[in-house]
Amino acid sequence: MSRGCLALALAAALALPARGDDRRDLAAPLGLGTDGTIRELFLDMPIADARAPRAGLDVRWSMANDWSTPTYATDGKRTLNIQTDEQSDSLTFSARVPWSRLLGPGPALGERALFERLSTTLDWRVTQHWGGWSDGAIEWWHGFAGFYNFERNHYPRNQVHLALGEVGGHQTIALGAPEVSFGDVALRTQYLLAEGGEAVVPGQPPGARRWGVSARLDLKLPTGALSHLGGSGGLDAGAGLLGTWELASFLVGHAMASAQYWSGFAGQQPLQPLPFHWTAEVSLAFLLGPVALVLEDRVVSAMFDDTGLRLAASPAGDPAPPRLAATAWFATFRAQNGITGGLRWGRFTLWFAEDWTPGSNPTGVYNWFYDSNAPDVEIGLGYSQPL
Numbered sequence: 062m063s064r065g066c067l068a069l070a071l072a073a074a075l076a077l078p079a080r081g082d083d084r085r086d087l088a089a090p091l092g093l094g095t096d097g098t099i100r101e102l103f104l105d106m107p108i109a110d111a112r113a114p115r116a117g118l119d120v121r122w123s124m125a126n127d128w129s130t131p132t133y134a135t136d137g138k139r140t141l142n143i144q145t146d147e148q149s150d151s152l153t154f155s156a157r158v159p160w161s162r163l164l165g166p167g168p169a170l171g172e173r174a175l176f177e178r179l180s181t182t183l184d185w186r187v188t189q190h191w192g193g194w195s196d197g198a199i200e201w202w203h204g205f206a207g208f209y210n211f212e213r214n215h216y217p218r219n220q221v222h223l224a225l226g227e228v229g230g231h232q233t234i235a236l237g238a239p240e241v242s243f244g245d246v247a248l249r250t251q252y253l254l255a256e257g258g259e260a261v262v263p264g265q266p267p268g269a270r271r272w273g274v275s276a277r278l279d280l281k282l283p284t285g286a287l288s289h290l291g292g293s294g295g296l297d298a299g300a301g302l303l304g305t306w307e308l309a310s311f312l313v314g315h316a317m318a319s320a321q322y323w324s325g326f327a328g329q330q331p332l333q334p335l336p337f338h339w340t341a342e343v344s345l346a347f348l349l350g351p352v353a354l355v356l357e358d359r360v361v362s363a364m365f366d367d368t369g370l371r372l373a374a375s376p377a378g379d380p381a382p383p384r385l386a387a388t389a390w391f392a393t394f395r396a397q398n399g400i401t402g403g404l405r406w407g408r409f410t411l412w413f414a415e416d417w418t419p420g421s422n423p424t425g426v427y428n429w430f431y432d433s434n435a436p437d438v439e440i441g442l443g444y445s446q447p448l
Contacts, residue, residue: 084264085110086117086447087353088313090344091403091412095361096125097392097435098145098190098223099234102290102326103334103364104247104281104297108317108342108357111303112273113173113253114180116162116448119155123441124148126195128434129389130212130382131224135373139227141332143389145435146222147236148193157182178253185246190290191239192219199437209426211434212387223290227331228376236290245285245292251277251303261307262348277301277319287327294327301340315344338362346405355403355410360396360418367394384424385431392435395420401439408446414439 094105127145134141160176161167167176196218203210221239226232258271279299285291301319308314319340325333342359372381372390382388391397396418403412415438422431 083266083447084262084348085112085260085269086408086445087351087405088262088307088346088348089445090315090346091355091357091401091410092119093123093357093359093401093412093414093441095340095359095397095399096123096149096151096414096439097397097433098127098147098149098290099225099393100361100364100397100435101188101244102285102287102293103323103338104279104299104321105361106249106277106279106299106301106317106319106321106340108315108344108359109182109249109251109275109277109303110273110315111251111253111275111305112256112270113177114157114159114251116159116180117157118446118448119153119157119443121151121153121155121441121443123151123153123439124193124195125151125436125439126193126199127392128199128211128213128387128437129392130216130387131222131375132388132390132393133228133373133375133381134367134370134390136369139230139331140373140376141370142224142226142228143393144222144224145389145392146216146220147190148195148219148221149188149190149436150193151186151188153184153186155182155184173253173256180251182249182251183246184249186244188242188244188290189239190221190223190236190242192221194219195438209386211432211437225332231329231331233287233326233330233332234290240289242289242291243285246282247279248282249277249279251275258307261310262313263310272306273304275303277303279319279321283327293323293325295324297321297323311348313346313348315346317342332365334364335362335366338364351406353403353405355401355405355412357401357403358398359401360398363394363396365393370394386422386425389435391418391431392433395431395433397433397435408444410443410445412439412441412443414441 166174225234260269281297299321398418
């Protein structure tokens with residue numbers, strides 16, 4: 062389905078009407094979330110430009126490769142099983158509408174009217190969970206560069222094995238075959254708090270500002286089914302603060318800090334996520350003529366609490382692994398940091414993301430950082446159309 066997803070994304074992009082280029086679009090942050098089989102079931106808050114809102118459409122295809130060996134954890138009374146081994150190919154559709162497009166400018170509020178400060182973005186995603194094609198390429202890269210292979214060579218390539226639940230009990234996630242999921246709907250409402258300065262990046266429309274600060278309120282509506290990995294089955298909410306500043310005519314910086322509340326998996330589940338989460342992100346866009354190089358760093362809090370838990374032997378009697386690196390432990394119970402590089406040419410953006418988190422890793426090859434492998438690697442192609 063990956064080729065079909067990409068073809069559909071390109072067809073949708075080419076069907077949109079053309080419009081003159083805007084250098085602010087070229088310097089925008091990538092606006093990506095943190096993928097991963099379990100994490101993407103809950104609310105994620107991607108970064109955005111913090112200045113006055115404009116209407117636009119986005120279509121994105123992305124491929125993420127998650128990896129872990131079968132992992133077992135126990136609190137002495139019960140044993141949990143966790144595994145994330147898949148490739149997921151997603152199509153994401155986003156529509157951003159300033160309120161002034163629907164309601165007019167509204168009451169005067171400083172230099173901009175109230176509804177000129179407000180916008181709402183609707184996000185929706187469809188994903189194919191499958192074995193994919195990327196395992197061999199990742200293993201080749203690990204071997205070529207001399208990296209630790211996370212025990213990938215001990216398991217069949219390009220298969221899907223997803224699990225989260227209790228051994229001998231209820232399984233929240235249990236997938237061993239390809240599955241297409243239709244995701245939750247996210248509504249992201251942004252309000253411009255303050256702006257100022259004359260824009261220094263050339264090629265922007267009249268009235269463009271050099272800096273801006275905005276607040277965000279996001280809601281995730283439980284439209285996707287947990288049984289098909291479309292969503293958690295609960296209503297999530299988050300609030301954030303965003304800032305944008307044109308540092309120079311060729312460099313634009315963006316930053317965001319946010320907090321989220323996850324309502325948890327629907328129904329009685331053996332393992333529920335922590336209710337409160339946080340995200341911090343910075344983005345730098347380097348403008349090189351018609352091209353922009355975008356570099357981003359994004360850190361998100363741990364999904365679950367590991368208090369009282371420890372790695373356990375498998376039901377077959379295999380001992381607990383001596384290393385955490387190949388297990389799902391880091392992805393499930395630790396914070397996750399992702400580094401992304403993007404290349405934007407006009408309305409098209411290509412990106413590559415890798416996870417790399419500074420922190421204690423006493424059983425790893427390197428003991429001062431760890432990889433969650435959720436996902437191990439992500440690539441994507443997007444098209445943005447201002448309206």
